[in-house]
Each structure stands twice: as structure tokens, then as C-alpha cells.
Amino acid sequence: MQNALTTSMNLSAIQITAMFERNEDPKSLQLLPIFHFAEINGSNPNRRFDIYSAGELLFSDFSPSRFQVDSMHQNGRFLYNPNVSFLLMKTPNSTLPPLINAVELYSLVRMDNLTSDSDDVNYMKEVKKHYNLTRINWSGDPCSPREYSWEGLTCDYTKSNQNPRIVSVDLSTSGLKGELTASFMNMVSLEKLDLSHNNLTEAIPGYQLKSLKILNLSNNQLVGPIPDSILQRFQAGLLDLRLEGNPVCSEVKDTYCSNKKTNNVRTLIAVTVPVVLVSLLVLMWIIWKLCWEGKSGDHENYAMYEEETSLHVDIRRFTYAELKLITNDFQSIIGKGGFGIVYHGILENGDEVAVKVLMETSIAESTDFLPEVETLSKVYHKNLVTLKGYCQNKKCLALVYDFMSRGNLQQLLRGGDNYCLNWEQRLYIALDAAQGLEYLHESCKPSIVHRDVKTPNILLDKNLVGIISDFGLSRAFSDAHTHISTVAAGTLGYLDPEYHATFQLTVKTDVYSFGIVLLGCVHFGNEVEWNGMVPFH
Structure with a gap:
């Protein structure tokens, strides 16, 4: 509230236009705007103005209080404003143009669901x-x-x-x-x-x-x-x-x-013949698998390797048996990376998830696993990937996330799924990623630096909303430190040259990487792949 927006003395109005969500129909929007005002002019200003919504007067002859917050809204009244615009108009007896410090805009979402018993x-x-x-x-x-x-x-x-x-x-x-x-x-x-x-x-x-x-x-x-x-x-x-x-x-x-x-005795009596036939088929399949695949260790019972002590985080811990069930025995691979393989899965309630698995390792050997669990179990934002749970097994470490049906930004910039992002969509995705980073840098206490911001780590849901993922390299530091010293980590081409030279980590490291993401969104078409190269210094 220490900052405000106004206009030059020779103009008499400010128009505010908001962008609605991509899955919203502007003709059916019902809006609740909340305007915040505080006069920050140190003299004795004469500032008075009217506030309009789609030509309808909301507040007349309003004058902001000096160095005090006035929050203006009409309780319970939702506005039909298909253009999502508001006008602040100077009154005839005012010597100064309108001023506004902040505005919030809510859209009414009607739920047809009945409430629980x-x-x-x-x-x-x-x-x-x-x-x-x-x-x-x-x-x-x-x-x-x-x-x-x-x-x-x-x-x-x-x-x-x-x-x-x-x-x-x-x-x-x-x-x-x-x-x-x-x-x-x-x-x-x-x-x-x-x-x-x-x-x-x-x-x-x-x-x-x-x-x-x-x-x-x-x-x-x-x-x-x-x-x-x-x-x-x-x-x-x-x-x-x-x-x-x-x-x-x-x-x-x-x-x-x-x-x-x-x-159940009655069930056994009723289905004796089918059970015998199915048992024979299963036995034949097992013998075939053993003969042709050998004893490679794939059939080892990982369930016996569950860690006894769980991590002290407030998210669900999955067993290896549960991972096999929700991924249909790890059938559908949707991605591969430095951490391991990512599988598609479906939870008991029908929610789709992505299961990122690192096989044949332990927590002590994986430097990315613990930071990612600890970071994502503490943060929650619409533009940060949601960690639903983890698997802590001596033979298998895994992270379970919300499934992002449109893949990642790198894939779509290349023209993945035969889909070409237009400029407006690229702008929205960049804004989504910026909001996620701002939350990590400004709202988290202590602040969190991602350290690996790049197009493959920006996931996209079905509405093309940008979601930042992959927090294995993230680090937190308090406001008392201007930087922390750490070994250089990240992806060449996105890595801040100053950080690479000094190993001194600040939030500016993420900002530089985000700038490279913007360059990829704006400068290039669909066919370009970075391959770790930056065309300028």
C-alpha cells in the first residue's frame, strides 16, 4: 500500500482491465471487485473520483484517506461485466486525478454438488x-x-x-x-x-x-x-x-x-472350475517368464525393503506395493530424466498422478530426493507442482505428483502433440511461472531458490496453466543472508554466469534462468531445441 497508480495531471480517468481465466466464459462472469486506496501524497491533496463498472456507478465522489487503507466493495453484490474493466473518473471539483493502490477481483463459481451428509x-x-x-x-x-x-x-x-x-x-x-x-x-x-x-x-x-x-x-x-x-x-x-x-x-x-x-467357503464352492483353469494359466505364464527372462532380479519382493522410520513431513507415504497398484505394475512411462523414470498412475479416488521413480538406490545416495520432499511438503501455490506423497524404500525412492496432461513447456515449444502455442498462451504460461517463482522468493520464509528453472521443468495442465516442478536442487536461505555458497548446479544454458563463477547463490539465479525461458518463449518458433546453448552473453 506504499505504492499507488495514478495518471498525469492533464488526464481525468484511469481504466483498469483484467484478464479472465482461459477456461472462463466472459459472458457468464459474475464479479466481486475489491478496491484498495490510500492517499500517499504528503501535502493536503484534493483528490475525488467516481468508480464505474461497465458504465454502472459503484461509488461516487470518493476521496482516499491519507496514509490509511480504505477497502471498497459492495458486499454480496456480484457484477455482470463481460469486458472485465473498471473506470475511475475524476469529479469536476477535484484538483488531482484518480489514484488506486491495489485491486482484487473474484469471480463467482457456483457449485451444483450437494454437501456431504x-x-x-x-x-x-x-x-x-x-x-x-x-x-x-x-x-x-x-x-x-x-x-x-x-x-x-x-x-x-x-x-x-x-x-x-x-x-x-x-x-x-x-x-x-x-x-x-x-x-x-x-x-x-x-x-x-x-x-x-x-x-x-x-x-x-x-x-x-x-x-x-x-x-x-x-x-x-x-x-x-x-x-x-x-x-x-x-x-x-x-x-x-x-x-x-x-x-x-x-x-x-x-x-x-x-x-x-x-x-470365503461359499465362494470357493461356487467357482471351483474357473479357479482351477485360471490357476493353470497363471502357472504357465510364470514358468514362461522365468524361462525367457531369467533371474534378473526383476521379481524381487521390494515390499520387504520398506524403511521403518518415515520422513517427518505432512504428506502421504506410499508403499512399494501401492505404487505398483496405482501404476498398473509400472506399465505406462510418460517421461525420463536425471532422477529416473516417470510413470502414469491412478489413485484410489480416480485422480491421475505422475510417479517419479529412482530405482536401486538409498536415501543417503540420492542428493535430490530429500530436498524435493522437504521443499514441496511445505509450499502450496497454484503455479507450483503439488506433491501428493512419497515412497521411502531401500530399493526404490519415488515421488507422487499431480498429473500434468499437457506435458512440459519444452515439448510444446517444439510442437509436441502437433500443437502450436500462440503468443497469448506463451504470455500466460510465462506469467504463471513468474508467479510461482515470486511465491518461492517473496512469500516463503525462508526464501527458496529453485536453481534449475528451465522449460522442461515448467509443466502444463489441461488448461495450459504453467506449473513449476523438479525441486531436487532447491535451497532455502534466510533474510539474514545476502547469499549462500554452494557448488554450481543447474543446466548449462540456463545457469547464471555469475553464480557459475562465484558459487554464491541468490534469488537472482532463478531470475536469470527465467529470462532464458522467456527468450525461448518469445524469440523462437516450435522447432528450436536449446541443447544447452545461449546465443548471447
Whole structure:
């Protein structure tokens, strides 16, 4: 607010025009503008003006307060303004032209989704409070809007005229401590509950499980006895119960205390012939694989190499078995880089993800893994890639991100997918990347320097929104330091020559690299590849 925009004395108006999102229809926009004013002229100015929206008067004869903030908006009133422009017009009795310090512009988004069942909402809030969960997206309604449902939850939207219900909760490897709260068991539509690999203690409460079909409490610290209400549902074949890895299993040898899934006698009787045929086919396939591929180590059970101590970050930890499941056994490769191979995957809730895997290494040997996890678990911005989780396995390190369907900027500048970026799209993408860098440099405490800003590290979602990725080389430093000394790292052609010569890292290193990105967006067509070369010094 110490800065303001005005115009020359011989002009009487300021026009403000905003650019709407690319996926917005300007004819249907409903806007809420908030104008911020503070007179920063030290004398006694006579400054008065009217504020218009699409020719409609919003505020008349307004005069900003000296060195105090006036925030002007019309509460609850949304404006139809297809041109997204506003006019500040000097009044006849004013001696100075209009002035404005800042403006915010919100567009109304109407959600057709019904809100979650109120009981489910209350129970999940109790769970959140009981275990002191601080997940980034655990705010608002758990199921609505559908696109922003809480991570780890699956909701049932099949009954279009009813409130969605929570049918699955996955809080495995979430650092839960203490007793098993009753809130889970009180959710009448809950069918699957996975609380494995936590530190839950005491005995399992004897709750009526209602609709619960799968209960995974493996690898906790739970003790006996097991309640009759749970055992009866298990013995009746109504509940898939898993308790292996708990003290309660030290004296129990039933199937729920082993890694094998429970068998349903009626199912075995009904499908004996198909099972035999399928078993024979599977056996033949395994023999063929062993004969033709040899013992190369590809069949090694990586699940046994999970690290016991997890990283102290507030994001989901995936097991190697879970990575195999969501990537369909690592079938679809969508990219390769210095870190390793990137696979396409689909989470339990249907969200698409990119799984970046570095095989056959350890955390001590990977200098990029820990910095990237630590950085991305603390930052959240629309122009920075979202880290959904990580895998910490002695044989496999992996990072799980949101999937970017349009690839990266380098690919599209080359004409990837037979698509040519026009100048407006390039400008928007450059602006997106600049906003992401500004957040890292100005809003993060301490500031974060990316150190590897380049076109391959700017990803693009389905709307061509630019997302900065690959934080393996990033470094943080406090305001007390003008720079930090570090070994030169980055990509030739994008690397700041001064940093390369002095090894003194500042935010200017990223700004230089961003300038090279701009040069690539503006100066070249689709066919040029940098190959680490810069045409000027």
C-alpha cells in the first residue's frame, strides 16, 4: 500500500482491465471487485473520483484517506461485466486525478454438488481433531465439490438427489497415535477403513460396524481381546479383517493375523472350475517368464525393503506395493530424466498422478530426493507442482505428483502433440511461472531458490496453466543472508554466469534462468531445441 497508480495531471480517468481465466466464459462472469486506496501524497491533496463498472456507478465522489487503507466493495453484490474493466473518473471539483493502490477481483463459481451428509462431516472433523491431522486439503466439506474432496476419502455420489456419503477412509502411514476413535465406527455408510502402519495403541473397541466390509489395522500396537462384534462379522464372511503386525496377534493364529486374505467357503464352492483353469494359466505364464527372462532380479519382493522410520513431513507415504497398484505394475512411462523414470498412475479416488521413480538406490545416495520432499511438503501455490506423497524404500525412492496432461513447456515449444502455442498462451504460461517463482522468493520464509528453472521443468495442465516442478536442487536461505555458497548446479544454458563463477547463490539465479525461458518463449518458433546453448552473453 506504499505504492499507488495514478495518471498525469492533464488526464481525468484511469481504466483498469483484467484478464479472465482461459477456461472462463466472459459472458457468464459474475464479479466481486475489491478496491484498495490510500492517499500517499504528503501535502493536503484534493483528490475525488467516481468508480464505474461497465458504465454502472459503484461509488461516487470518493476521496482516499491519507496514509490509511480504505477497502471498497459492495458486499454480496456480484457484477455482470463481460469486458472485465473498471473506470475511475475524476469529479469536476477535484484538483488531482484518480489514484488506486491495489485491486482484487473474484469471480463467482457456483457449485451444483450437494454437501456431504452432516453426520459424516461431524465424524471426520472429530477424527481430524482427535489425531491432530493437518493435511493441506482437509478443510471445507469432505466430499463437495467433488474435485476438491479430502485426500484419503472416497465418497459415494451415485444417488444424485442425496447428500454424498463417505464410503472409504485411507489413513495408512499417517502418523496416527493413541486409541482407535469411535468416530470411524459411527459412520453408517463406511465400507472400507485402512489405518495400517500407524501407532494406534490399546484394545480395539467393541463397536457395531454397520456397513464396514474391510478393516485394515495391520502394523500398529493394538492389544487384545478382539471384540465379539468384530469376530462375528469376520466369521460370517461379512468383514475382511487384517491385524498382522500387532501385539494382539502374538497369541492368535487365525487368518486375520497373517498376510493372507480370508477365504470365503461359499465362494470357493461356487467357482471351483474357473479357479482351477485360471490357476493353470497363471502357472504357465510364470514358468514362461522365468524361462525367457531369467533371474534378473526383476521379481524381487521390494515390499520387504520398506524403511521403518518415515520422513517427518505432512504428506502421504506410499508403499512399494501401492505404487505398483496405482501404476498398473509400472506399465505406462510418460517421461525420463536425471532422477529416473516417470510413470502414469491412478489413485484410489480416480485422480491421475505422475510417479517419479529412482530405482536401486538409498536415501543417503540420492542428493535430490530429500530436498524435493522437504521443499514441496511445505509450499502450496497454484503455479507450483503439488506433491501428493512419497515412497521411502531401500530399493526404490519415488515421488507422487499431480498429473500434468499437457506435458512440459519444452515439448510444446517444439510442437509436441502437433500443437502450436500462440503468443497469448506463451504470455500466460510465462506469467504463471513468474508467479510461482515470486511465491518461492517473496512469500516463503525462508526464501527458496529453485536453481534449475528451465522449460522442461515448467509443466502444463489441461488448461495450459504453467506449473513449476523438479525441486531436487532447491535451497532455502534466510533474510539474514545476502547469499549462500554452494557448488554450481543447474543446466548449462540456463545457469547464471555469475553464480557459475562465484558459487554464491541468490534469488537472482532463478531470475536469470527465467529470462532464458522467456527468450525461448518469445524469440523462437516450435522447432528450436536449446541443447544447452545461449546465443548471447
